[in-house]
Amino acid sequence: MRQASKLIRQHILSLLSDGQFHSGEAIAVEVGLSRTAVAGHISQLSEWGLDVFKVKGKGYRLERPFKLLNAEKIKKRVTKNKTSVIQVESVLGSTNSELKKRIALTPHNLANGDVLLTEIQTAGKGRHGREWLAPVGGSLTFSLYWSFPDGYQSMAGLSLLVGLAVCNGLKQCGVTEPQLKWPNDVYLQNKKLAGILIEVEGQIGATAHCVIGIGLNSCVPDSQFDVGQPHTDLTSYLGFQPDRNVVAAAIIDSLWELLPIFSQQGFQPFINQWQHLDLYADKTVVLRMGEKRFSGIDRGVDSSGALLVETQDGLTRFHGGEVTLRGN
Numbered sequence: 001m002r003q004a005s006k007l008i009r010q011h012i013l014s015l016l017s018d019g020q021f022h023s024g025e026a027i028a029v030e031v032g033l034s035r036t037a038v039a040g041h042i043s044q045l046s047e048w049g050l051d052v053f054k055v056k057g058k059g060y061r062l063e064r065p066f067k068l069l070n071a072e073k074i075k076k077r078v079t080k081n082k083t084s085v086i087q088v089e090s091v092l093g094s095t096n097s098e099l100k101k102r103i104a105l106t107p108h109n110l111a112n113g114d115v116l117l118t119e120i121q122t123a124g125k126g127r128h129g130r131e132w133l134a135p136v137g138g139s140l141t142f143s144l145y146w147s148f149p150d151g152y153q154s155m156a157g158l159s160l161l162v163g164l165a166v167c168n169g170l171k172q173c174g175v176t177e178p179q180l181k182w183p184n185d186v187y188l189q190n191k192k193l194a195g196i197l198i199e200v201e202g203q204i205g206a207t208a209h210c211v212i213g214i215g216l217n218s219c220v221p222d223s224q225f226d227v228g229q230p231h232t233d234l235t236s237y238l239g240f241q242p243d244r245n246v247v248a249a250a251i252i253d254s255l256w257e258l259l260p261i262f263s264q265q266g267f268q269p270f271i272n273q274w275q276h277l278d279l280y281a282d283k284t285v286v287l288r289m290g291e292k293r294f295s296g297i298d299r300g301v302d303s304s305g306a307l308l309v310e311t312q313d314g315l316t317r318f319h320g321g322e323v324t325l326r327g328n
Helices: 002-016 024-031 035-047 071-077 095-104 158-171 234-238 244-265 268-276
Strands: 052-055 059-062 086-092 115-121 139-148 178-181 185-188 191-201 208-217 284-289 292-301 307-311 314-318 324-327
Touching: 002 024, 002 035, 002 059, 002 086, 002 115, 024 035, 024 059, 035 052, 071 086, 071 244, 086 095, 095 115, 095 139, 095 191, 095 208, 139 244, 158 178, 158 185, 158 191, 158 208, 158 244, 158 268, 208 244, 244 268, 268 292, 284 307, 292 314
Parallel strands: 086 115
Antiparallel strands: 052 059, 115 139, 139 208, 178 185, 185 191, 191 208, 284 292, 284 324, 292 307, 307 314
């Protein structure tokens, strides 16, 4: 029954994605249900963030049309790795949580570079357990699997590497000046564009199974969505709503290109590239670690991914997961 509902909602979503009016009767005939059942499914989609409205005598229509994510379209555009699995699901709690479930299976049947995308994410997560807002059709949310046989210690600087890969992919899509905010945010014109959440499964001393989650604003107008901080999206920057399949392919390709190098050489080869995109390079910053606050000048990062801050006590290193960063 759950699988049937999933397929029905996917079908309804595909019908509505063109941005035209569709009568409840026509949708009911298309999916083989009653109009009442269709209304229930559309109500559920609306609760999950689908911006749909109903006009008497006309039917249902989306606020704005969008192109559905399509695994085959993404596969056709990637160039770096043709063997990894790219999968699109219509509805998931979160792509990170789903990959973590798969890692827990024995065997887990995941290979380096496998990617899972979703159209609707009902329980997206950001850093420190915060909710990640992902409007349906307006966001790009996906997770990629990568393993590190040498364990946690070989992952130092991974979130910075992923941010760099996202920026490289965005440049292929016409975003000329992306910025990076340590340790795992992508900015554009001084506003947040994307976030990165890395979660790791595995025992100390054993292979680290890593889930790299990325959430990116494709069309999330700041006039309609309050995400708790200044944010921007690709549509407002580019002047048109981009095909998320194209953006996804570019970022995935970039990850596939950089992750093997990182696995072999660590973050050292990427330090200069990252610092070139550093949002707060050579600016005064304030870092918070619990109740403590530290102020100093951002002097870049080291090979472990630590932020180097010039404080009254000299050059101090701060590591991800413990601090937040704000421009002063």
